[in-house]
Amino acid sequence: MADLGVMALLLGLALSAYSAIGAIIGEKIGMAALVVSARRALYMTTVTAIVASGALINAFVQNDFSIAYVADHSNTLMDRAFVWVAFYAGNEGSLLYILLALSVISAISVWFAPKRLARSMPWTIAILAIIQLFYFGVLAFVASPFELLATVPLEGRGINPLLTHPGMFSHPPLLMGGLIGVTIPFAFVSGALIAGNYGDDWIDVARVSAIITWGVLGTGMLLGAWWAYTILGWGGYWAWDPIENVALMPWLVMTAFIHSIMVQKRRGMFRMWNVALLNIAFVLAQLGMFINRGGPVVSVHSFAASTLGTIFLLFMMVSLVFAFALFLWRMPQLKSDRAMESFVSREASFLINNFLFLAVMGVTLWGVLFPVFSDLARDVSVSVSAPYFDRVNGPVLLGIVVMMGIGPLLPWRKTSARSMKQWFVWPIIVGLITIGILVALGIQRPVAIFSFGVLAFVATAIGEEWWRGTAARHRSGDNWALAWWRLVNGNRPRHGGYIVHISILMLALGIIGTNFYQQRTNGSLALGESLVIDSYRIEYVDTFDSSRPDRIAQWAEMTVYQIDPDDYKQEISFAKAQGSSGFTLKDSTLRPNDELIDTIEPWHGFYIDFNMASVRSGIRSTVVEDLYVIPRDFLADGRVSLAVSINPLAWWLWVSGPFFIIGTMVALWPQAAVERRPARKRLKGESEGEL
Amino acid sequence: MPILLGTLLALVSVVVIVYPFLGSKKYRLVSESFVTREKLRAERLRIYRKISDVEADFTSGDLTEADYQHQRDQLRIAAAEILKQESGESMPNAKRDEELEKQISRLREQSAASTEAPEGGDTL
Numbered sequence: 001m002a003d004l005g006v007m008a009l010l011l012g013l014a015l016s017a018y019s020a021i022g023a024i025i026g027e028k029i030g031m032a033a034l035v036v037s038a039r040r041a042l043y044m045t046t047v048t049a050i051v052a053s054g055a056l057i058n059a060f061v062q063n064d065f066s067i068a069y070v071a072d073h074s075n076t077l078m079d080r081a082f083v084w085v086a087f088y089a090g091n092e093g094s095l096l097y098i099l100l101a102l103s104v105i106s107a108i109s110v111w112f113a114p115k116r117l118a119r120s121m122p123w124t125i126a127i128l129a130i131i132q133l134f135y136f137g138v139l140a141f142v143a144s145p146f147e148l149l150a151t152v153p154l155e156g157r158g159i160n161p162l163l164t165h166p167g168m169f170s171h172p173p174l175l176m177g178g179l180i181g182v183t184i185p186f187a188f189v190s191g192a193l194i195a196g197n198y199g200d201d202w203i204d205v206a207r208v209s210a211i212i213t214w215g216v217l218g219t220g221m222l223l224g225a226w227w228a229y230t231i232l233g234w235g236g237y238w239a240w241d242p243i244e245n246v247a248l249m250p251w252l253v254m255t256a257f258i259h260s261i262m263v264q265k266r267r268g269m270f271r272m273w274n275v276a277l278l279n280i281a282f283v284l285a286q287l288g289m290f291i292n293r294g295g296p297v298v299s300v301h302s303f304a305a306s307t308l309g310t311i312f313l314l315f316m317m318v319s320l321v322f323a324f325a326l327f328l329w330r331m332p333q334l335k336s337d338r339a340m341e342s343f344v345s346r347e348a349s350f351l352i353n354n355f356l357f358l359a360v361m362g363v364t365l366w367g368v369l370f371p372v373f374s375d376l377a378r379d380v381s382v383s384v385s386a387p388y389f390d391r392v393n394g395p396v397l398l399g400i401v402v403m404m405g406i407g408p409l410l411p412w413r414k415t416s417a418r419s420m421k422q423w424f425v426w427p428i429i430v431g432l433i434t435i436g437i438l439v440a441l442g443i444q445r446p447v448a449i450f451s452f453g454v455l456a457f458v459a460t461a462i463g464e465e466w467w468r469g470t471a472a473r474h475r476s477g478d479n480w481a482l483a484w485w486r487l488v489n490g491n492r493p494r495h496g497g498y499i500v501h502i503s504i505l506m507l508a509l510g511i512i513g514t515n516f517y518q519q520r521t522n523g524s525l526a527l528g529e530s531l532v533i534d535s536y537r538i539e540y541v542d543t544f545d546s547s548r549p550d551r552i553a554q555w556a557e558m559t560v561y562q563i564d565p566d567d568y569k570q571e572i573s574f575a576k577a578q579g580s581s582g583f584t585l586k587d588s589t590l591r592p593n594d595e596l597i598d599t600i601e602p603w604h605g606f607y608i609d610f611n612m613a614s615v616r617s618g619i620r621s622t623v624v625e626d627l628y629v630i631p632r633d634f635l636a637d638g639r640v641s642l643a644v645s646i647n648p649l650a651w652w653l654w655v656s657g658p659f660f661i662i663g664t665m666v667a668l669w670p671q672a673a674v675e676r677r678p679a680r681k682r683l684k685g686e687s688e689g690e691l
Numbered sequence: 692m693p694i695l696l697g698t699l700l701a702l703v704s705v706v707v708i709v710y711p712f713l714g715s716k717k718y719r720l721v722s723e724s725f726v727t728r729e730k731l732r733a734e735r736l737r738i739y740r741k742i743s744d745v746e747a748d749f750t751s752g753d754l755t756e757a758d759y760q761h762q763r764d765q766l767r768i769a770a771a772e773i774l775k776q777e778s779g780e781s782m783p784n785a786k787r788d789e790e791l792e793k794q795i796s797r798l799r800e801q802s803a804a805s806t807e808a809p810e811g812g813d814t815l
Contacts, residue, residue, distance in 0.1 A: 007697030015704055022708075032718035036711040044704045051700055055693070116729035118721040200737075201730055266741060411753050413762075419755070472750045491747050 005055035005146040012048035013136035019129035027122035046103040066152045069145040075156035092145035099135040101177040124191030161607040161614040167227035178217025184209040186282040198333040214254040215664035240389040246288035253281040256357040272334040279323035286316035342414035349407035405458035431457030448516035496667025503659035506652045513649025520645040521582030533582035537561040553605030564593035602631040626650040735773040
């Protein structure tokens, strides 16, 4: 199968080179058949990428350890379900996956491209083919997943234990697919600019492909956070790690883009700005690839391969120069049709939100690159950690949430004082009431309280929009549910956006809760002993061995009791005096009000070949808070070492995911056709639709 | 076997990319007029959609009546202008107005009443 994989990669390389050259020459000399041929060559690259991927997957299924990549990333003990994960678990396989994703989405987008873009399609095809050419070249000559071993081992090394998690079936593919997906809107817009198509013909393709990419990337990041929360064993979900950041940055810029493209669509403004945003997103995606492939920034997620780092750095530099040279060349023709009429308008609010997104991106980029600059300039190795990102990005992110409430309430063009009053009164009142209630309840942390007030403000703003729109339709005879459905159905991009906003509010709720109110404690328990934190008592009742030849692993069975703190007054005040959030109890006797509420089974494994530990946290999740138990280690004396935390509102982080996906799909769902395309007579043997 | 499959893949690829030069179908680059027609149509559909959005904004109270009337008139003028360009001078003014009204009411009906699965619009 290695031979087939290598042949497919070489064939894909030749086809993508032909596609790029054929499209450009065909367009230049006006030879239609050559452009058609180039386009078909692009489709065939998809077939070759599928064949190469199939060959590698088949090698995993067959345990073909003659292939170095298969021997390095699987073994016979591995659960067969993880073959798909093993496919992209390493550097070479992940590059092949990226190529597969790129070729498939390139073919789909070219196939469905609207006819009005016919003149720019050869350039779009050429750009897509050149990017594919790069990946085929890297895979064929620098990082081949089909390299053979001189001596075939009897057993493989196995899959990275951290990847044996359900989230890994979708998190890496979505993340890599999202990053490479930025190529599609970039290629369409760049193709249009090269062809001299300065109008808004590319808006719909760019918007749709950008939203798909953005949705995929966002879902991938959220799944990554969930994976980190359940398996990495540090109790968090986002660490501002460089690899997380390089996925976040293009996502932020794409978020800005999908807002500002609406201004171009509705008001014919921001054309230049939108092109610049797409360019930035594309270059940032390339930066992500570079850092992921052994760039200079250290990350737990990156693949250590320094030669590839240089190649990807060069490719990123070429992308940067190309994107912005093209932008500068066409800039005079990209000026907007009209100017902004008022700074208190929806378009102005989108512009402010764009600046805020770019500010977060800039702060994050600086945090990612600063260690490199420091190393180069002062020969001092530094790392930028979470507090920098939290402190600088936190307020800006809150500003974005505020704009999420303000923007949709402002009308296009300009706003009157009367309409401001009409729209903002209730959201402000509800926001203030929320703050008042939290203060009255004795909740601490002013910043968090203010943030909750902001969330209430935004939620009310969305509710008010829906309420008024639904009420207007209800007055014309529809029942309430139908009226709301028709409201949403009448403008899906807008109302899909509101559903996404609701998901962001849920995410923000989780972030505020876990960042401001988390409680932690550590302890080690023998069988029968308990650990108490807040209103929970966790008793270690049993242990099970689940070791295999490649790992030493144990489960712990723990019962969780809800306690009445009054029953533990003495111990709690002693722990508080010691500055601790929890304490251990050697006595297994239950107190009068202890109520059994759950059983959790945290797991800890150590993988010998990888010299790596992996955990599954025991989590009891409710709408209000998560009880989160990390088994740090099973000690030689039979005790288990635990890190336990209470993570308030963490449940909302994960429930935001489905809302995010539904909202994105609603926004994407095409509006019904206004008119059917008229049938055209074709000349015999002619195919105008081909180009 | 893998070598055979690889060779077959290469042969299929060659046939697929060479076929446009040898087949009976004659390809030609799209004419300027075809592209212009497509662009005008897309622009007109975009304007219809904007009219629908403006109406929805007005219904929801996002727009004052004066703003609504102004924006709707501007958009209708723009749509009529495009219809004029699309049809050349062949279409009489009354027919053009009638066509415009027809399209806008169809869109209004769709946005107000359509709850069925859409068939795709001017986006992808």
